Amino acid sequence: MKIGAPREIYEGENRVAMTPDSAVQLMKLGHSCAIESGAGVKAGFSDAAYAAVGVEVAADAAALWSGVDVVVKVRPPEPAELARMRQGQVLISFFYPAQNTELLEQAKDLGANVIAMDMVPRISRAQKMDALSSMANIAGYRAVIEAGNNFGRFFTGQVTAAGKVPPAKVLVVGAGVAGLAAIGTSTSLGAITYAFDVRPEVAEQIESMGAEFVYLDFSEQQTDGAATGGYAAPSSPEFREAQLKRFRELAPEIDIVITTALIPGRPAPKLWTEDMVAMMKPGSVIVDLAAERGGNCDLTVPDQKIVTDNGVTIVGYTDFPSRMAAQASTLYSTNIRHMLTDLTPKKDGEIFHNMEDDVIRGATVTYEGAVTFPPPPPKVA
Numbered sequence: 001m002k003i004g005a006p007r008e009i010y011e012g013e014n015r016v017a018m019t020p021d022s023a024v025q026l027m028k029l030g031h032s033c034a035i036e037s038g039a040g041v042k043a044g045f046s047d048a049a050y051a052a053v054g055v056e057v058a059a060d061a062a063a064l065w066s067g068v069d070v071v072v073k074v075r076p077p078e079p080a081e082l083a084r085m086r087q088g089q090v091l092i093s094f095f096y097p098a099q100n101t102e103l104l105e106q107a108k109d110l111g112a113n114v115i116a117m118d119m120v121p122r123i124s125r126a127q128k129m130d131a132l133s134s135m136a137n138i139a140g141y142r143a144v145i146e147a148g149n150n151f152g153r154f155f156t157g158q159v160t161a162a163g164k165v166p167p168a169k170v171l172v173v174g175a176g177v178a179g180l181a182a183i184g185t186s187t188s189l190g191a192i193t194y195a196f197d198v199r200p201e202v203a204e205q206i207e208s209m210g211a212e213f214v215y216l217d218f219s220e221q222q223t224d225g226a227a228t229g230g231y232a233a234p235s236s237p238e239f240r241e242a243q244l245k246r247f248r249e250l251a252p253e254i255d256i257v258i259t260t261a262l263i264p265g266r267p268a269p270k271l272w273t274e275d276m277v278a279m280m281k282p283g284s285v286i287v288d289l290a291a292e293r294g295g296n297c298d299l300t301v302p303d304q305k306i307v308t309d310n311g312v313t314i315v316g317y318t319d320f321p322s323r324m325a326a327q328a329s330t331l332y333s334t335n336i337r338h339m340l341t342d343l344t345p346k347k348d349g350e351i352f353h354n355m356e357d358d359v360i361r362g363a364t365v366t367y368e369g370a371v372t373f374p375p376p377p378p379k380v381a
């Protein structure tokens with residue numbers, strides 16, 4: 001089969017779903033590869049770099065979409081892009097089917113088989129295809145770098161001839177994939193790092209990374225907000241109050257807050273309130289990784305960086321992985337390549353779309369003219 005990556009047309013999107021290295025791996029599975037001219041440039045991969053490993057360079061989007069059997073992409077397609085697809089053609093991309101019901105219908109009507117990378121089941125066997133995690137890892141890292149870039153001081157404490165510098169104090173709220181990456185980055189830069197999550201089972205992970213878990217004075221911590229399938233559930237009002245009370249105590253002494261708290265299928269919980277921002281020192285920084293889902297901070301403006309009257313910078317960017325396009329493209333294209341490895345079991349360049357396979361079935365949202373989302377629960381955990 002021929003596999004191709006178009007240029008991403010979403011404004012500001014710098015990633016690409018195929019790199020020269022991932023193309024080499026796809027060719028080892030018996031496939032041939034194509035790239036739309038210029039698709040990799042913003043991630044640091046020139047047309048020449050693709051051509052050098054045997055990837056065909058298609059002149060434009062029309063040539064790419066019509067010339068391949070499988071389209072690999074980062075962002076969900078625009079309706080006009082999707083309209084280029086034909087019956088039986090495969091699309092592998094982030095798709096967010098629950099939010100993009102019209103796109104789902106369009107894909108079904110076209111007879112395109114869509115594999116949504118955001119729907120890959122989060123089971124051990126599928127970790128190598130877990131693009132949500134690989135992108136969250138980058139977002140967590142980049143959030144700390146972004147914070148540092150907006151913070152006028154060192155992370156690590158220093159004693160120099162020019163004076164004594166205290167270490168920065170960083171609080172990470174939410175210790176999922178992005179939060180843990182932020183904690184690791186923050187501690188490795190030398191900041192005193194605190195972290196909180198409603199799932200008490202992450203305390204050990206947080207502490208093993210050299211950060212301090214923020215315990216609440218609340219007896220239900222062991223059960224409240226307990227995970228459902230590894231994810232958080234909404235907190236009770238009493239638990240939330242205990243959490244906010246503790247954050248209010250911390251706000252005056254914390255220099256940098258990285259918020260990453262999300263609850264599946266719901267808007268982001270508001271955890272860093274306006275009065276907490278007002279209590280922070282001038283020069284402090286908040287990076288809100290939940291900005292796309294409404295933000296964990298009351299004052300976050302999605303896609304923008306603002307500075308409050310008391311001198312606190314609040315970063316609400318929603319495109320952190322794209323801001324590290326080379327790394328993000330390398331990891332994402334590897335996730336895609338692993339998906340294609342499972343779709344090519346005989347390594348003979350033929351796609352076997354095995355709907356009996358939990359991972360392939362779970363991620364497939366349209367197949368042979370039918371909507372196949374939501375999938376049945378996976379058989380293996």
Ligand code: NAD
Pocket residue numbers: 121122123124126127130133136173174175176177178179196197198199230231232235260261262263264269271
């Ligand atoms: P997420 O992005 O949905 O949420 C981020 C974090 O916010 C979670 O840790 C959640 O507990 C936390 N949170 C929610 N409400 C909060 C609140 N009020 N205060 C503080 N924190 C709050 O999570 P994610 O990064 O996608 O990971 C979710 C889970 O899935 C984790 O347990 C993770 O280890 C697990 N996971 C498993 C796999 C796998 O393949 N086995 C892969 C990825 C993630």
